[in-house]
Amino acid sequence: MKQGILSQILDYSNRANPYPLYEELRRTPVFHDGEGPYVVSTYHEIHGLLHDPRLSSDTRNRGAAAGDPLAGQEEGEQQLPPSFLKLDPPEHDRLRRMTNRPFGPPHSPRRIDGMRGELGSIVKGLIDGLADGRSRSGEGDGNGIDLVDQFSYPFPVTVICRLLGVPREDEARFHVWADTLAASLDPDPDADAEQREKATSSARMELGMYLAGLIEERRKNPGDDMLSQLAAGHGQGETMSTMELLSTAALLLIAGHETTVNLITNGMLTLLRHPDVLERLRREPQLAVPLVEELLRYEPPVQLLPQRTPLCDIEVCGVTIPKGAPMWLVLAAGNRDPKRFENPDRFDPDRRDIQHLGLGSGIHSCFGAPLARLEAQLALSELARRLHNPRLLEDPPPYRQNAVLRGPRHLVVACDDIRP
Numbered sequence: 001m002k003q004g005i006l007s008q009i010l011d012y013s014n015r016a017n018p019y020p021l022y023e024e025l026r027r028t029p030v031f032h033d034g035e036g037p038y039v040v041s042t043y044h045e046i047h048g049l050l051h052d053p054r055l056s057s058d059t060r061n062r063g064a065a066a067g068d069p070l071a072g073q074e075e076g077e078q079q080l081p082p083s084f085l086k087l088d089p090p091e092h093d094r095l096r097r098m099t100n101r102p103f104g105p106p107h108s109p110r111r112i113d114g115m116r117g118e119l120g121s122i123v124k125g126l127i128d129g130l131a132d133g134r135s136r137s138g139e140g141d142g143n144g145i146d147l148v149d150q151f152s153y154p155f156p157v158t159v160i161c162r163l164l165g166v167p168r169e170d171e172a173r174f175h176v177w178a179d180t181l182a183a184s185l186d187p188d189p190d191a192d193a194e195q196r197e198k199a200t201s202s203a204r205m206e207l208g209m210y211l212a213g214l215i216e217e218r219r220k221n222p223g224d225d226m227l228s229q230l231a232a233g234h235g236q237g238e239t240m241s242t243m244e245l246l247s248t249a250a251l252l253l254i255a256g257h258e259t260t261v262n263l264i265t266n267g268m269l270t271l272l273r274h275p276d277v278l279e280r281l282r283r284e285p286q287l288a289v290p291l292v293e294e295l296l297r298y299e300p301p302v303q304l305l306p307q308r309t310p311l312c313d314i315e316v317c318g319v320t321i322p323k324g325a326p327m328w329l330v331l332a333a334g335n336r337d338p339k340r341f342e343n344p345d346r347f348d349p350d351r352r353d354i355q356h357l358g359l360g361s362g363i364h365s366c367f368g369a370p371l372a373r374l375e376a377q378l379a380l381s382e383l384a385r386r387l388h389n390p391r392l393l394e395d396p397p398p399y400r401q402n403a404v405l406r407g408p409r410h411l412v413v414a415c416d417d418i419r420p
Protein backbone atom coordinates (compact mmCIF):
# COMPACT_ATOMS: atom_id res chain seq x y z
CA MET A 1 0.00 0.00 0.00
CA LYS A 2 2.79 2.42 0.95
CA GLN A 3 5.21 1.21 -1.68
CA GLY A 4 7.03 4.25 -2.90
CA ILE A 5 6.17 6.64 -0.10
CA LEU A 6 9.82 7.30 0.74
CA SER A 7 10.59 8.16 -2.87
CA GLN A 8 7.56 10.41 -2.82
CA ILE A 9 8.95 12.19 0.24
CA LEU A 10 12.29 12.66 -1.53
CA ASP A 11 10.58 13.67 -4.78
CA TYR A 12 11.10 17.40 -5.32
CA SER A 13 7.53 17.91 -6.52
CA ASN A 14 6.35 17.20 -2.95
CA ARG A 15 8.82 19.53 -1.26
CA ALA A 16 6.40 22.43 -0.78
CA ASN A 17 3.96 20.27 1.20
CA PRO A 18 5.18 16.91 2.45
CA TYR A 19 2.71 16.85 5.35
CA PRO A 20 -0.02 14.69 3.70
CA LEU A 21 2.72 12.10 3.02
CA TYR A 22 3.78 12.20 6.66
CA GLU A 23 0.16 11.67 7.67
CA GLU A 24 0.07 8.57 5.54
CA LEU A 25 3.40 7.43 6.95
CA ARG A 26 2.17 7.72 10.57
CA ARG A 27 -0.45 5.05 9.88
CA THR A 28 2.50 2.58 10.09
CA PRO A 29 4.60 3.99 12.97
CA VAL A 30 7.60 1.87 11.97
CA PHE A 31 7.61 1.66 8.19
CA HIS A 32 9.94 -0.64 6.29
CA ASP A 33 9.45 -1.58 2.69
CA GLY A 34 11.78 -4.57 2.68
CA GLU A 35 15.10 -3.04 1.72
CA GLY A 36 15.19 0.65 2.68
CA PRO A 37 15.56 2.30 6.08
CA TYR A 38 13.25 1.69 9.05
CA VAL A 39 11.23 4.88 9.20
CA VAL A 40 9.70 6.01 12.49
CA SER A 41 7.12 8.78 12.23
CA THR A 42 5.04 8.96 15.43
CA TYR A 43 5.87 11.34 18.27
CA HIS A 44 6.14 9.02 21.27
CA GLU A 45 8.21 6.43 19.42
CA ILE A 46 10.65 9.05 18.06
CA HIS A 47 10.96 10.68 21.47
CA GLY A 48 11.61 7.30 23.12
CA LEU A 49 14.24 6.37 20.53
CA LEU A 50 16.08 9.68 20.90
CA HIS A 51 16.57 8.78 24.57
CA ASP A 52 17.44 5.12 23.96
CA PRO A 53 21.13 4.26 24.57
CA ARG A 54 20.79 1.26 22.23
CA LEU A 55 20.69 3.68 19.29
CA SER A 56 23.94 4.91 17.76
CA SER A 57 24.62 8.10 15.80
CA ASP A 58 27.95 6.74 14.59
CA THR A 59 27.53 5.73 10.96
CA ARG A 60 30.46 3.31 11.35
CA ASN A 61 28.01 1.10 13.28
CA ARG A 62 25.78 0.90 10.29
CA GLY A 63 25.75 -2.21 8.14
CA ALA A 64 25.82 -1.79 4.37
CA ALA A 65 23.59 1.20 3.62
CA ALA A 66 21.97 -0.74 0.80
CA GLY A 67 18.54 0.54 0.05
CA ASP A 68 18.89 3.76 2.04
CA PRO A 69 17.79 6.36 -0.50
CA LEU A 70 19.73 9.05 1.37
CA ALA A 71 23.04 7.18 1.35
CA GLY A 72 25.71 9.40 -0.16
CA GLN A 73 23.89 12.62 0.79
CA GLU A 74 25.76 13.07 4.06
CA GLU A 75 27.31 16.28 5.33
CA GLY A 76 30.65 17.19 3.76
CA GLU A 77 33.10 16.44 6.54
CA GLN A 78 34.69 13.24 5.27
CA GLN A 79 38.28 14.47 5.46
CA LEU A 80 38.02 15.33 9.15
CA PRO A 81 37.36 12.86 11.97
CA PRO A 82 33.62 12.52 12.80
CA SER A 83 32.23 15.47 14.72
CA PHE A 84 30.37 14.84 17.99
CA LEU A 85 27.06 14.88 16.07
CA LYS A 86 28.15 11.51 14.70
CA LEU A 87 29.74 10.04 17.82
CA ASP A 88 28.33 8.07 20.73
CA PRO A 89 29.23 8.31 24.42
CA PRO A 90 31.80 8.59 25.89
CA GLU A 91 33.55 10.51 23.01
CA HIS A 92 30.38 12.44 22.22
CA ASP A 93 29.94 13.57 25.80
CA ARG A 94 33.58 14.59 26.22
CA LEU A 95 33.63 16.73 23.07
CA ARG A 96 30.20 18.24 23.65
CA ARG A 97 31.08 19.08 27.25
CA MET A 98 34.30 20.78 26.17
CA THR A 99 32.60 22.68 23.36
CA ASN A 100 29.94 23.85 25.78
CA ARG A 101 32.42 25.43 28.22
CA PRO A 102 32.89 28.62 26.18
CA PHE A 103 29.28 28.55 24.89
CA GLY A 104 26.75 28.08 27.67
CA PRO A 105 25.96 27.52 31.33
CA PRO A 106 27.41 26.74 33.81
CA HIS A 107 30.78 28.12 32.60
CA SER A 108 29.66 30.76 30.10
CA PRO A 109 26.09 31.67 31.08
CA ARG A 110 26.23 35.05 29.36
CA ARG A 111 27.77 34.09 26.01
CA ILE A 112 24.55 33.98 23.98
CA ASP A 113 22.51 36.60 25.79
CA GLY A 114 25.60 38.81 25.65
CA MET A 115 25.39 38.67 21.84
CA ARG A 116 21.85 40.10 21.79
CA GLY A 117 23.00 43.67 21.00
CA GLU A 118 25.39 42.51 18.29
CA LEU A 119 22.75 40.27 16.70
CA GLY A 120 20.31 43.19 16.77
CA SER A 121 22.75 45.41 14.89
CA ILE A 122 23.47 42.71 12.28
CA VAL A 123 19.69 42.39 11.71
CA LYS A 124 19.36 46.16 11.52
CA GLY A 125 22.23 46.43 9.02
CA LEU A 126 20.73 43.75 6.77
CA ILE A 127 17.25 45.32 6.80
CA ASP A 128 18.78 48.77 6.16
CA GLY A 129 20.53 47.11 3.20
CA LEU A 130 17.16 45.92 1.84
CA ALA A 131 15.89 49.51 2.07
CA ASP A 132 19.01 50.92 0.35
CA GLY A 133 18.74 48.32 -2.41
CA ARG A 134 15.15 49.36 -3.06
CA SER A 135 15.90 53.07 -3.21
CA ARG A 136 19.04 52.59 -5.37
CA SER A 137 17.14 50.63 -7.98
CA GLY A 138 14.11 52.88 -7.71
CA GLU A 139 12.09 49.81 -6.76
CA GLY A 140 8.70 50.28 -5.33
CA ASP A 141 5.70 48.09 -5.09
CA GLY A 142 5.72 45.04 -7.33
CA ASN A 143 9.49 44.57 -7.30
CA GLY A 144 10.51 41.90 -4.93
CA ILE A 145 13.15 41.46 -2.29
CA ASP A 146 14.58 37.95 -1.98
CA LEU A 147 14.57 37.44 1.77
CA VAL A 148 16.72 34.30 1.51
CA ASP A 149 19.69 35.78 -0.35
CA GLN A 150 19.44 39.20 1.22
CA PHE A 151 18.56 38.35 4.79
CA SER A 152 18.03 34.84 6.13
CA TYR A 153 21.22 33.44 4.61
CA PRO A 154 23.80 36.14 5.43
CA PHE A 155 22.49 36.64 8.97
CA PRO A 156 23.42 33.28 10.57
CA VAL A 157 26.73 33.05 8.65
CA THR A 158 27.76 36.45 9.97
CA VAL A 159 26.70 35.42 13.48
CA ILE A 160 28.67 32.18 13.43
CA CYS A 161 31.75 34.11 12.22
CA ARG A 162 31.49 36.47 15.18
CA LEU A 163 30.90 33.61 17.61
CA LEU A 164 33.88 31.60 16.42
CA GLY A 165 36.04 34.71 16.13
CA VAL A 166 36.55 34.88 12.38
CA PRO A 167 38.01 38.38 11.78
CA ARG A 168 35.61 40.70 10.03
CA GLU A 169 37.96 41.23 7.09
CA ASP A 170 37.92 37.46 6.43
CA GLU A 171 34.14 37.12 6.61
CA ALA A 172 33.73 37.44 2.85
CA ARG A 173 36.11 34.53 2.17
CA PHE A 174 34.42 32.55 4.88
CA HIS A 175 30.98 33.19 3.34
CA VAL A 176 32.18 31.74 0.02
CA TRP A 177 33.36 28.50 1.69
CA ALA A 178 30.18 28.30 3.75
CA ASP A 179 28.09 28.78 0.59
CA THR A 180 29.97 26.08 -1.26
CA LEU A 181 29.68 23.61 1.61
CA ALA A 182 26.01 24.42 2.05
CA ALA A 183 25.44 23.82 -1.67
CA SER A 184 27.00 20.37 -1.28
CA LEU A 185 24.23 19.51 1.21
CA ASP A 186 21.64 20.54 -1.31
CA PRO A 187 21.87 17.86 -3.98
CA ASP A 188 20.68 19.40 -7.21
CA PRO A 189 20.14 16.83 -9.95
CA ASP A 190 20.83 19.48 -12.61
CA ALA A 191 24.24 20.44 -11.25
CA ASP A 192 27.46 19.04 -12.72
CA ALA A 193 28.30 16.48 -9.99
CA GLU A 194 32.02 16.24 -10.76
CA GLN A 195 32.45 20.00 -10.88
CA ARG A 196 30.59 20.39 -7.61
CA GLU A 197 32.53 17.64 -5.86
CA LYS A 198 35.75 19.44 -6.85
CA ALA A 199 34.46 22.78 -5.57
CA THR A 200 33.25 21.19 -2.32
CA SER A 201 36.46 19.39 -1.64
CA SER A 202 38.61 22.43 -2.30
CA ALA A 203 36.31 24.59 -0.13
CA ARG A 204 36.60 22.01 2.64
CA MET A 205 40.36 21.95 2.35
CA GLU A 206 40.69 25.73 2.22
CA LEU A 207 38.35 26.13 5.17
CA GLY A 208 40.25 23.45 7.12
CA MET A 209 43.56 25.19 6.42
CA TYR A 210 42.08 28.57 7.24
CA LEU A 211 40.65 27.30 10.56
CA ALA A 212 43.94 25.57 11.40
CA GLY A 213 45.79 28.87 10.83
CA LEU A 214 43.24 30.79 12.86
CA ILE A 215 43.49 28.30 15.74
CA GLU A 216 47.29 28.57 15.70
CA GLU A 217 47.02 32.35 15.79
CA ARG A 218 44.43 32.22 18.62
CA ARG A 219 46.71 29.96 20.65
CA LYS A 220 49.31 32.75 20.53
CA ASN A 221 46.94 35.71 20.85
CA PRO A 222 43.71 34.53 22.47
CA GLY A 223 40.60 36.68 22.11
CA ASP A 224 37.18 36.48 23.70
CA ASP A 225 35.79 34.20 20.96
CA MET A 226 34.91 30.50 21.10
CA LEU A 227 37.80 29.30 18.95
CA SER A 228 40.34 30.99 21.21
CA GLN A 229 38.76 29.43 24.25
CA LEU A 230 38.53 25.99 22.69
CA ALA A 231 42.10 26.26 21.43
CA ALA A 232 43.32 27.29 24.86
CA GLY A 233 42.07 23.87 25.99
CA HIS A 234 39.68 25.11 28.63
CA GLY A 235 38.82 22.11 30.66
CA GLN A 236 39.68 20.29 33.77
CA GLY A 237 42.41 18.09 32.39
CA GLU A 238 40.43 17.45 29.21
CA THR A 239 41.89 18.55 25.93
CA MET A 240 40.76 18.49 22.32
CA SER A 241 43.24 17.43 19.69
CA THR A 242 43.76 19.85 16.81
CA MET A 243 41.83 17.51 14.47
CA GLU A 244 38.94 17.30 16.96
CA LEU A 245 38.98 21.06 17.24
CA LEU A 246 38.83 21.42 13.45
CA SER A 247 35.92 19.03 13.08
CA THR A 248 34.08 20.73 15.95
CA ALA A 249 34.59 24.15 14.33
CA ALA A 250 33.38 22.79 10.97
CA LEU A 251 30.33 21.22 12.69
CA LEU A 252 29.42 24.51 14.38
CA LEU A 253 29.81 26.33 11.10
CA ILE A 254 27.62 23.97 9.08
CA ALA A 255 25.03 23.12 11.76
CA GLY A 256 24.93 26.77 12.71
CA HIS A 257 23.73 28.29 9.50
CA GLU A 258 22.15 25.79 7.11
CA THR A 259 19.33 25.25 9.60
CA THR A 260 18.77 28.76 10.89
CA VAL A 261 18.31 30.14 7.37
CA ASN A 262 15.39 27.75 6.94
CA LEU A 263 13.85 28.57 10.32
CA ILE A 264 13.82 32.29 9.49
CA THR A 265 12.56 31.76 5.94
CA ASN A 266 9.92 29.18 6.94
CA GLY A 267 8.95 31.66 9.64
CA MET A 268 8.40 34.56 7.23
CA LEU A 269 6.54 32.28 4.82
CA THR A 270 4.25 31.06 7.59
CA LEU A 271 3.66 34.61 8.84
CA LEU A 272 2.86 35.87 5.36
CA ARG A 273 0.31 33.07 5.10
CA HIS A 274 -1.13 34.10 8.49
CA PRO A 275 -1.29 37.92 8.21
CA ASP A 276 -3.24 38.23 11.48
CA VAL A 277 -0.32 36.66 13.37
CA LEU A 278 2.18 38.83 11.46
CA GLU A 279 0.28 41.95 12.51
CA ARG A 280 0.15 40.72 16.10
CA LEU A 281 3.92 40.16 16.08
CA ARG A 282 4.42 43.70 14.81
CA ARG A 283 2.46 45.05 17.74
CA GLU A 284 3.72 42.54 20.34
CA PRO A 285 7.38 41.66 19.60
CA GLN A 286 7.49 39.42 22.70
CA LEU A 287 5.14 37.05 20.81
CA ALA A 288 8.31 35.98 18.95
CA VAL A 289 9.28 33.64 21.82
CA PRO A 290 6.28 31.25 21.71
CA LEU A 291 5.93 31.82 17.95
CA VAL A 292 9.42 30.45 17.22
CA GLU A 293 8.63 27.33 19.28
CA GLU A 294 5.43 26.78 17.32
CA LEU A 295 7.40 27.23 14.08
CA LEU A 296 9.91 24.60 15.17
CA ARG A 297 6.94 22.27 15.54
CA TYR A 298 4.92 23.31 12.50
CA GLU A 299 7.71 23.78 9.90
CA PRO A 300 10.89 22.25 11.35
CA PRO A 301 14.06 23.02 9.34
CA VAL A 302 15.42 19.52 10.07
CA GLN A 303 12.63 17.28 8.79
CA LEU A 304 14.22 13.95 9.61
CA LEU A 305 17.29 12.44 11.26
CA PRO A 306 18.74 9.92 8.80
CA GLN A 307 21.75 8.54 10.63
CA ARG A 308 20.65 6.49 13.65
CA THR A 309 21.24 2.75 13.81
CA PRO A 310 20.56 0.18 16.58
CA LEU A 311 23.56 -1.36 18.37
CA CYS A 312 21.54 -4.57 18.86
CA ASP A 313 18.20 -5.84 17.56
CA ILE A 314 15.44 -3.66 19.05
CA GLU A 315 11.66 -3.86 18.94
CA VAL A 316 9.52 -0.80 18.29
CA CYS A 317 5.72 -1.08 17.99
CA GLY A 318 6.03 -4.82 17.38
CA VAL A 319 8.63 -4.44 14.60
CA THR A 320 12.14 -5.81 15.09
CA ILE A 321 14.76 -3.40 13.81
CA PRO A 322 17.97 -5.37 13.30
CA LYS A 323 21.37 -4.27 14.57
CA GLY A 324 23.13 -1.99 12.07
CA ALA A 325 19.98 -1.22 10.02
CA PRO A 326 19.62 2.36 8.76
CA MET A 327 16.83 4.29 10.48
CA TRP A 328 15.09 7.57 9.80
CA LEU A 329 13.38 9.45 12.61
CA VAL A 330 10.92 11.79 10.91
CA LEU A 331 10.78 14.72 13.35
CA ALA A 332 8.40 16.71 11.13
CA ALA A 333 5.87 13.84 11.12
CA GLY A 334 6.12 13.39 14.91
CA ASN A 335 5.53 17.13 15.33
CA ARG A 336 2.15 16.79 13.63
CA ASP A 337 1.09 13.58 15.37
CA PRO A 338 -2.55 14.06 16.47
CA LYS A 339 -1.92 11.61 19.33
CA ARG A 340 0.46 14.20 20.78
CA PHE A 341 -0.78 17.61 19.60
CA GLU A 342 -4.33 18.85 19.36
CA ASN A 343 -5.20 20.17 15.92
CA PRO A 344 -1.61 19.55 14.74
CA ASP A 345 -1.99 21.07 11.26
CA ARG A 346 -2.97 24.43 12.73
CA PHE A 347 -0.28 27.08 13.22
CA ASP A 348 -1.07 28.44 16.65
CA PRO A 349 1.52 30.54 18.50
CA ASP A 350 -0.75 30.49 21.57
CA ARG A 351 -0.43 26.72 21.88
CA ARG A 352 0.52 25.94 25.48
CA ASP A 353 1.70 22.34 25.16
CA ILE A 354 4.61 22.68 22.78
CA GLN A 355 7.32 20.08 23.46
CA HIS A 356 8.24 19.72 19.78
CA LEU A 357 11.00 17.59 18.26
CA GLY A 358 12.32 20.40 16.01
CA LEU A 359 15.64 20.63 17.88
CA GLY A 360 15.86 16.90 18.56
CA SER A 361 15.88 15.48 22.08
CA GLY A 362 18.19 13.46 24.32
CA ILE A 363 21.99 13.61 24.33
CA HIS A 364 22.28 14.95 20.77
CA SER A 365 19.58 17.63 21.17
CA CYS A 366 20.61 20.80 19.38
CA PHE A 367 23.74 22.26 20.90
CA GLY A 368 23.08 25.66 19.32
CA ALA A 369 19.43 25.86 20.41
CA PRO A 370 19.72 29.07 22.52
CA LEU A 371 21.47 30.85 19.65
CA ALA A 372 19.08 29.54 16.98
CA ARG A 373 16.09 30.64 19.05
CA LEU A 374 17.48 34.12 19.70
CA GLU A 375 18.44 34.63 16.03
CA ALA A 376 14.96 33.63 14.83
CA GLN A 377 13.16 35.70 17.47
CA LEU A 378 15.13 38.87 16.65
CA ALA A 379 14.94 38.34 12.89
CA LEU A 380 11.20 37.72 12.71
CA SER A 381 10.17 40.46 15.12
CA GLU A 382 12.31 43.04 13.28
CA LEU A 383 11.10 41.96 9.83
CA ALA A 384 7.50 42.17 11.11
CA ARG A 385 8.13 45.64 12.52
CA ARG A 386 10.03 47.15 9.60
CA LEU A 387 8.44 45.72 6.43
CA HIS A 388 5.32 47.73 5.74
CA ASN A 389 2.50 45.67 4.25
CA PRO A 390 4.69 42.74 3.07
CA ARG A 391 3.24 40.37 0.47
CA LEU A 392 4.42 37.08 -0.98
CA LEU A 393 5.02 37.27 -4.73
CA GLU A 394 5.14 33.51 -5.24
CA ASP A 395 3.28 30.96 -3.16
CA PRO A 396 4.49 28.28 -2.77
CA PRO A 397 7.99 29.62 -3.25
CA PRO A 398 10.70 27.53 -4.97
CA TYR A 399 12.25 25.11 -2.46
CA ARG A 400 15.78 23.82 -2.04
CA GLN A 401 16.27 20.33 -3.38
CA ASN A 402 17.16 18.93 0.05
CA ALA A 403 14.36 16.93 1.74
CA VAL A 404 16.14 16.70 5.09
CA LEU A 405 17.14 20.34 5.60
CA ARG A 406 13.98 21.64 4.00
CA GLY A 407 13.26 25.27 3.23
CA PRO A 408 12.61 27.76 0.42
CA ARG A 409 15.50 28.60 -1.93
CA HIS A 410 14.02 32.04 -2.51
CA LEU A 411 11.28 33.99 -0.77
CA VAL A 412 10.37 36.95 -2.88
CA VAL A 413 8.39 39.57 -1.03
CA ALA A 414 7.03 42.97 -2.01
CA CYS A 415 6.30 45.69 0.53
CA ASP A 416 5.09 49.30 0.47
CA ASP A 417 7.96 50.66 2.51
CA ILE A 418 10.73 49.73 4.89
CA ARG A 419 10.31 51.54 8.19
CA PRO A 420 13.37 53.01 9.93
Ligand code: HEM
Pocket residue numbers: 057084085086096251252255256257259260263300301302305357358359360361363364365366367368369371372
Ligand atom coordinates in the same frame (compact mmCIF):
# COMPACT_ATOMS: atom_id res chain seq x y z
C1 HEM B 1 16.92 26.63 13.62
C2 HEM B 1 18.10 26.24 13.71
C3 HEM B 1 18.51 24.86 14.12
C4 HEM B 1 17.82 23.67 14.07
C5 HEM B 1 16.40 23.43 13.57
C6 HEM B 1 18.71 22.66 14.57
C7 HEM B 1 18.34 21.34 14.72
C8 HEM B 1 19.14 20.37 15.28
C9 HEM B 1 18.73 19.01 15.52
C10 HEM B 1 17.37 18.42 15.17
C11 HEM B 1 19.77 18.37 16.09
C12 HEM B 1 19.78 16.91 16.55
C13 HEM B 1 20.61 16.03 15.64
C14 HEM B 1 20.57 14.58 16.07
O1 HEM B 1 19.92 14.22 17.05
O2 HEM B 1 21.20 13.78 15.36
C15 HEM B 1 20.85 19.32 16.21
C16 HEM B 1 22.09 19.05 16.73
C17 HEM B 1 23.12 19.97 16.75
N1 HEM B 1 23.03 21.33 16.45
FE1 HEM B 1 21.44 22.31 15.80
N2 HEM B 1 19.89 23.24 14.89
C18 HEM B 1 19.81 24.58 14.65
C19 HEM B 1 20.77 25.54 14.86
C20 HEM B 1 22.02 25.29 15.36
C21 HEM B 1 23.04 26.27 15.61
C22 HEM B 1 22.86 27.80 15.43
C23 HEM B 1 24.16 25.60 16.02
C24 HEM B 1 25.53 26.10 16.40
C25 HEM B 1 25.84 27.20 16.90
C26 HEM B 1 23.81 24.19 16.05
C27 HEM B 1 24.66 23.19 16.43
C28 HEM B 1 24.29 21.87 16.61
C29 HEM B 1 25.22 20.85 17.03
C30 HEM B 1 26.71 21.05 17.33
C31 HEM B 1 24.48 19.65 17.11
C32 HEM B 1 25.01 18.28 17.53
C33 HEM B 1 24.65 18.03 18.97
C34 HEM B 1 25.12 16.69 19.47
O3 HEM B 1 25.35 15.78 18.67
O4 HEM B 1 25.27 16.55 20.69
N3 HEM B 1 22.51 24.04 15.66
N4 HEM B 1 20.43 20.54 15.74
